[in-house]
Amino acid sequence: MIAYLEHFVHENNNDSEPNEHEQFVSSSMELDGSIDFRSTAFAGKDFGGLHATSPFAVVRPSGTHDIASVIRFASQSPNLTVAARGNGHSINGQAMANRGLVIDMKRGSESVIDVVRCDGGYGYAVDVGGGALWEDVLKRCVSNFGLAPRSWTDYLGLTVGGTLSNAGVSGQTFRYGPQTSNVTEMEVVTGTGDTVICSGDVNSDLFFSVLGGLGQFGIITRARVLVQPAPDMVRWIRVVYAEFEEFTRDAELLITRPEGESFDYVEGFVFVNSDDPVNGWASVVLDPDQLFDPSVMTRTENPVLYCLEVALHYNKGNCSSTVDTRVERLLGRLRFMEDTLFQVDLSYIEFLLRVKEAEKQAKANGIWDAPHPWLNLFVSKSSIADFDRFVFKKILKDGIGGPMLVYPILRSRWDERTSVVLPDGDIFYIVALLRFTKPYQKSPSVRDLVAQNHEIVQVCARKGLDFKLYLPHYNSEEGWKQHFGDRWDRFVEMKLRYDPMAILAPGQKIFTRQQ
Ligand code: FAD
CATH class of the missing domain: 3.40.462.10 (FAD-linked oxidases, C-terminal domain)
Incomplete structure (x- = not known):
C-alpha cells in the first residue's frame, strides 16, 4: 500500500473524472463528507497573498469522524501532510499543505451547538464547532440566548480553531485575556488520529499545548467558549x-x-x-x-x-x-x-x-x-x-x-x-x-x-x-528555537507525543514530516 500511495501523491491529474488513485484515496478514507481533487486552488492561497501552493486534495468533512479518518489515512502514507484550513486568513501560508490534504473546516462546522453551565463560577459557556466563524457565533449567541463571548478579535470573519491556534486579541483582552484564556474544554483530533476531550483538568497537556499551538498538536473540532450577557x-x-x-x-x-x-x-x-x-x-x-x-x-x-x-x-x-x-x-x-x-x-x-x-x-x-x-x-x-x-x-x-x-x-x-x-x-x-x-x-x-x-x-x-x-513566521528551525526560547524543548516534547510524524499544519514550517 505504501508504494501505491507514494505513486499518487506525485501525480497530477487534470481530467475531470477521478483517476484510480483518487478513487482509492476517496474509498480508503470512508468519508461521510466529500473530497475534491480539482477545485483546490482556493486552499493554495491565503489572505496574505504572498505564498501559493498546490494541495493534493481538499476534504469537506461532515464531522469529527471524517477529520480522524483523513489524519489516519495520511499517517499510513510516506509523506502526506494535513492542514486544517479555517478561513485562510493567515499571512504566510500557515494553513496550506503543499501536495497535502487540506481540511476545509468551515464546511459543516456548527456555530453554536449548545449552551452549558460551567463549573468554577464562570457562569455559562457555548459549545461551538472548530470551523465556525466568530461572526456566526456572535449572531447565534445573541439572537438565541442573549449571550456573547467575552473576548474577541477586531474582525470576526475568522474561525474559532484559527484564532485559538494563535491567541485571539482585541480591545477586551486587557480584561478577559485573549480568546485562548476563554475556553474551558475542547475536542481535538491529534496527529495520531485520536479524538480527545481535553480541559485544564483532563488531558491538560494537550489542552494547553493546542491553545496558541499553531495547529501543531491536533485539530480543534469543538471548543467550549465562556459567554456573558450581551449588552444592547x-x-x-x-x-x-x-x-x-x-x-x-x-x-x-x-x-x-x-x-x-x-x-x-x-x-x-x-x-x-x-x-x-x-x-x-x-x-x-x-x-x-x-x-x-x-x-x-x-x-x-x-x-x-x-x-x-x-x-x-x-x-x-x-x-x-x-x-x-x-x-x-x-x-x-x-x-x-x-x-x-x-x-x-x-x-x-x-x-x-x-x-x-x-x-x-x-x-x-x-x-x-x-x-x-x-x-x-x-x-x-x-x-x-x-x-x-x-x-x-x-x-x-x-x-x-x-x-x-x-x-x-x-x-x-x-x-x-x-x-x-x-x-x-x-x-x-x-x-x-x-x-x-x-x-x-x-x-x-x-x-x-x-x-x-x-x-x-x-x-x-x-x-x-x-x-x-504574534502570528509568528520563520523559515528556519533556528528562528523557531529563538522564538520559543526556553519553551522550545517542551514544544518539541508535545509534538512528539501528539503528532510524532509531523503530519499537521505543515504550512507553519516548524517541523518536517517524518516517514
Ligand atoms: P487559518 O488562517 O485558516 O489557519 C491558521 C492556522 O491555524 C493554520 O496553521 C491552520 O492549520 C490552523 N488551524 C485552523 N483551524 C484549525 C483548527 N480547527 N484546529 C487546529 N488548527 C487550526 N488576530 C487577532 O488576534 N486579533 C485580530 O483582531 C485579528 N484581526 C484580523 C483581521 C483580518 C482581516 C485578518 C486577515 C486576520 C486577523 N487576525 C487577528 C489574525 C487571525 O487571528 C489569524 O490569522 C487566524 O489564524 C486566522 O483565522 P483563520 O480561521 O482564517 O485561520
Whole structure:
C-alpha cells in the first residue's frame, strides 16, 4: 500500500473524472463528507497573498469522524501532510499543505451547538464547532440566548480553531485575556488520529499545548467558549494625543482600573500627522459627518499622532444622561488633546462587526484581495517607547496604507501554560502593522514592504527591544528555537507525543514530516 500511495501523491491529474488513485484515496478514507481533487486552488492561497501552493486534495468533512479518518489515512502514507484550513486568513501560508490534504473546516462546522453551565463560577459557556466563524457565533449567541463571548478579535470573519491556534486579541483582552484564556474544554483530533476531550483538568497537556499551538498538536473540532450577557449598545469613542508618553500613560491607566471604573474596550493606533486620506487625520473620525479640525494640529510638529480608542457597553434601559455622565467621568481622567473627541452610539452587534463594513469597501475597490504583508508583534512595556522612536516616528512616519494598531495588554490575563510566547513584564503592547496594497500597482512593491517588515524586526533585535512575533513566521528551525526560547524543548516534547510524524499544519514550517 505504501508504494501505491507514494505513486499518487506525485501525480497530477487534470481530467475531470477521478483517476484510480483518487478513487482509492476517496474509498480508503470512508468519508461521510466529500473530497475534491480539482477545485483546490482556493486552499493554495491565503489572505496574505504572498505564498501559493498546490494541495493534493481538499476534504469537506461532515464531522469529527471524517477529520480522524483523513489524519489516519495520511499517517499510513510516506509523506502526506494535513492542514486544517479555517478561513485562510493567515499571512504566510500557515494553513496550506503543499501536495497535502487540506481540511476545509468551515464546511459543516456548527456555530453554536449548545449552551452549558460551567463549573468554577464562570457562569455559562457555548459549545461551538472548530470551523465556525466568530461572526456566526456572535449572531447565534445573541439572537438565541442573549449571550456573547467575552473576548474577541477586531474582525470576526475568522474561525474559532484559527484564532485559538494563535491567541485571539482585541480591545477586551486587557480584561478577559485573549480568546485562548476563554475556553474551558475542547475536542481535538491529534496527529495520531485520536479524538480527545481535553480541559485544564483532563488531558491538560494537550489542552494547553493546542491553545496558541499553531495547529501543531491536533485539530480543534469543538471548543467550549465562556459567554456573558450581551449588552444592547456601545458608545464608541476616539481621542487624540500628540505625545506617545501621554497616550501610553492613559491607555495603561484604563487597563489597570477595576471593572466598572474603566471602559469595556481599550485599543489605540498611530496615524500620520497630515491630510493624507488613508494614513492621516481622516482615519480618526468615526462617522462621515464628523470633521477633523486640522488647526488642532498646529500645536504639534510630530510626524505621527496617537489615537486612543475606547468603548463603553450599556443597555437600552440606561438613560442617555447616565451614559453621558459615565463617559465624562472616565474621560475626565485622560489627557488627550482638546477638540479631538469623536463618539458614536451603535448596537453591540454593529460594534463587533465594525470591520465588516470596511471589508465590503475593500472588496469593492480590490484591496481586500491584493497582498497583505502584515507584521504583528508583542512588545514589552519597557521597550514600547523605543519602538515608537525607532519604528513609528522614523521607519513608518509616512504610514503603511492601513491601520497601525498599538495598545497595552495585561500579562496576568494570559495563561502561561498555553503555547503562546510573550515578552517579559506585567504589561506588553500588541503592535499590528496592517498593510494594504493597491491592486495592479507596483510601487512600493510588495517585496519592498516585506523587506521593511524584516528591517523593523532587525531594528528591534539590534536595539535590544524585548518583543515576540504574534502570528509568528520563520523559515528556519533556528528562528523557531529563538522564538520559543526556553519553551522550545517542551514544544518539541508535545509534538512528539501528539503528532510524532509531523503530519499537521505543515504550512507553519516548524517541523518536517517524518516517514
Ligand atoms: P487559518 O488562517 O485558516 O489557519 C491558521 C492556522 O491555524 C493554520 O496553521 C491552520 O492549520 C490552523 N488551524 C485552523 N483551524 C484549525 C483548527 N480547527 N484546529 C487546529 N488548527 C487550526 N488576530 C487577532 O488576534 N486579533 C485580530 O483582531 C485579528 N484581526 C484580523 C483581521 C483580518 C482581516 C485578518 C486577515 C486576520 C486577523 N487576525 C487577528 C489574525 C487571525 O487571528 C489569524 O490569522 C487566524 O489564524 C486566522 O483565522 P483563520 O480561521 O482564517 O485561520
